[in-house]
Amino acid sequence: MRRIKLSLARDLKVDFVDRDLALRRVEEWSEKSTYPVQVIYGPEGCGKTAWLRQSVELLRELGFDVIYLNPIERIFLTEVGIEDVRRRLNEVLHEATDEAWVKATWLLIDLARSLIKAGRRRVAIIVDDVFSAIGLSKAAMYVKGMLGLIEYPPRDYDVIITVAATSEGLSRREIGRHRWADLMPMWNMSKEGFKQLYNQIPGNKLPFEEAWxxxxxxxxxxxxxxxxxxxxxxxxxxxxxxKRIEAFIASLSTEERHWLEDAVNDPDTLLTRERMQLMDRLVELNLLIDVIPERDSYLWIDHPPLRKDLGLGIGEHNAWQTPLHREAVKRVLERFNRSSPP
Ligand SMILES: Nc1ncnc2c1ncn2[C@@H]1O[C@H](COP(=O)(O)OP(=O)(O)O)[C@@H](O)[C@H]1O
Ligand SMILES: [Mg+2]
Known part of the structure; x- marks a missing residue:
């Protein structure tokens, strides 16, 4: 498979590395369809988009008609055997406005139907970050639309793959209330995978262990x-x-700030009845991920994190998106305590 190139910074192109298990998962889907829709969630910047873009390449090589759309990063990739489908998407996206991307997102379901109707037998629809674009309250409806492709196709097919990715903790909740999707977490890179990326960065850099x-x-x-x-x-x-963490912390009561300090040391301490509301706000701000499933690799896209790794801010049930998100909260808390000692 051809490895795609990604921009880690404007002046730094890197090769896609690692994520072998995640790519193998796509191969599994290519043999037996996804049922129901697969919704992938994980920390911002953990590598969902990179993996999905590499998956477009993989699926194309496996003979799929693929449409990938990401309204936030404004990327669409089509590898389809029907020229009309590409043309219709291009027409809508000709106008580079937010509305055009939202329109294209909804149009995607119709286009997938057109592909099946036209006799394409292996079709993959991959949507990335669409929920924040169409509005989180519509996330579940959208997933239902994707499920409709698999359940009520306009014509026979061999394999249909439907995948959606999101970094929004809230969209995950909205979708989780229905049975239209399997929610699958993806975590930050494993230490070996991360090393392969780190090695591609030239010049003087932080020592690897510190970067990790x-x-x-x-x-x-x-x-x-x-x-x-x-x-x-x-x-x-x-x-x-x-993330406007200053404003967030200023809005908390003294007691809540103590709870937050506890959570900096161990995010699982938020799992009590009184602290739940604080936990929800941290999820809303995309600082924390809650309800992390067991570390059974079958339930994960790629390697799960350790069951508990408090050094990295990972508890058994809750985890900071990255140690640096936790550090950000910690620094503002400290500043706050200095200026208004308890
Ligand atoms: N497997 C990978 N190999 C190389 N670079 C990667 C990989 N995964 C992510 N990256 C880099 O990290 C950046 C952030 O990843 P991205 O896929 O955008 O995260 P997410 O979609 O989860 O927010 C990408 O722009 C890319 O440069
Ligand atoms: Mg992304």
């Missing part, structure tokens, strides 16, 4: 470090600003 300890294997954060000249404060500061 700070990123927890998250390739996006590794890229941020590279861009920031390996300055930790810059990268943490960016997370603090993007």
């Amino acid at each position: 300890r700070l990123t927890g294997g998250n390739p996006l954060i590794l890229g941020e470090f590279y861009k920031a000249g390996w300055n930790i404060g810059t990268v943490v500061g960016k997370i603090i600003d993007n």
